[in-house]
Amino acid sequence: MLRALALVLLAAAPARGNDVLAVVTTSTDLKALVEAVGGERVTVASLAPALHEPHAVDVTPGQLARLKSAALLVRVGLDHEPWLARVRATVHDPRFAPGGPGDVDLSRGIDLLQIETPKIKSEQGAHVHGFGNPHYWLDPANARPMTRTILEALARRSPDGREIFARNRARFLERLDASIARWTDIMAAHRGARVVVYHDSWPYFARRFGLVVVATVEPVPGVPPSPASLAALTTRMKDAGVRLLIVEPSAGHSIASRVAASSGARVITLVPSVGGDPEARDYLQLFELNVRRLTEALAGGR
Numbered sequence: 001m002l003r004a005l006a007l008v009l010l011a012a013a014p015a016r017g018n019d020v021l022a023v024v025t026t027s028t029d030l031k032a033l034v035e036a037v038g039g040e041r042v043t044v045a046s047l048a049p050a051l052h053e054p055h056a057v058d059v060t061p062g063q064l065a066r067l068k069s070a071a072l073l074v075r076v077g078l079d080h081e082p083w084l085a086r087v088r089a090t091v092h093d094p095r096f097a098p099g100g101p102g103d104v105d106l107s108r109g110i111d112l113l114q115i116e117t118p119k120i121k122s123e124q125g126a127h128v129h130g131f132g133n134p135h136y137w138l139d140p141a142n143a144r145p146m147t148r149t150i151l152e153a154l155a156r157r158s159p160d161g162r163e164i165f166a167r168n169r170a171r172f173l174e175r176l177d178a179s180i181a182r183w184t185d186i187m188a189a190h191r192g193a194r195v196v197v198y199h200d201s202w203p204y205f206a207r208r209f210g211l212v213v214v215a216t217v218e219p220v221p222g223v224p225p226s227p228a229s230l231a232a233l234t235t236r237m238k239d240a241g242v243r244l245l246i247v248e249p250s251a252g253h254s255i256a257s258r259v260a261a262s263s264g265a266r267v268i269t270l271v272p273s274v275g276g277d278p279e280a281r282d283y284l285q286l287f288e289l290n291v292r293r294l295t296e297a298l299a300g301g302r
């Protein structure tokens with residue numbers, strides 16, 4: 001009887017609830033990584049769904065309320081989240097202002113690509129890769145610096161959790177490293193394969209696994225191609241022997257199919273974020289799925 005009572009008390013005792021940090025992230029990928037480090041000591045919600053247009057994220061009142069009561073806002077940074085300006089203006093909480101005590105910008109500590117891209121005047125609501133390419137979470141090795149920043153942010157808010165966070169992270173990195181070694185092995189047969197991408201989301205992934213991104217279908221991130229640029233692209237793809245045209249589930253399929261048909265490449269859909277496909281349930285499975293789709297397509301020949 002006493003034992004049963006103790007169990008009930010134990011079950012009802014997230015008086016440890018005080019120790020559970022509420023975290024809001026801007027993407028499902030960051031949510032997955034915060035959960036990997038925070039474990040049971042965090043509850044995490046993503047503001048954006050897995051698949052979305054960078055310009056069209058509508059944040060609900062429920063999500064805003066969640067942010068107001070959160071300890072941390074974890075984001076990709078650079079110009080990846082143009083919609084966040086509106087969220088910040090609405091919530092009006094100095095903790096989440098850029099550089100504020102609750103603001104966690106994971107782009108710090110990342111070796112960024114394309115920082116030489118001329119800074120295009122950042123218009124309202126633009127996601128133009130103006131400060132370097134923001135799709136850095138698509139190199140799985142970048143999860144190491146990203147989770148380091150997450151660990152530090154969580155431990156700052158919850159110092160007694162530091163050891164647990166560090167242990168969780170070490171366990172995650174062990175699985176990550178083993179997976180990266182395996183994916184690299186699998187992809188080795190296709191090193192140097194030439195691809196074209198619809199949106200320029202894949203330079204980090206390509207560098208990690210030895211793919212060569214010959215061109216992008218969008219002339220500038222977020223800008224649809226003109227008929228003239230499509231014609232030039234098709235010629236370039238034929239000349240370069242491009243075998244794959246990479247699209248994402250959310251956009252560009254009809255244009256991509258036309259380009260593929262006239263260039264002789266095949267279209268392949270890769271998933272840019274955790275939850276963007278039922279099989280991409282967490283950060284490791286996201287790469288598991290993409291590596292499998294790529295190797296199947298590349299092994300299939302032209």
Ligand SMILES: [Zn+2]
Nearest residue numbers: 127200201221
């Ligand atoms: Zn982008």
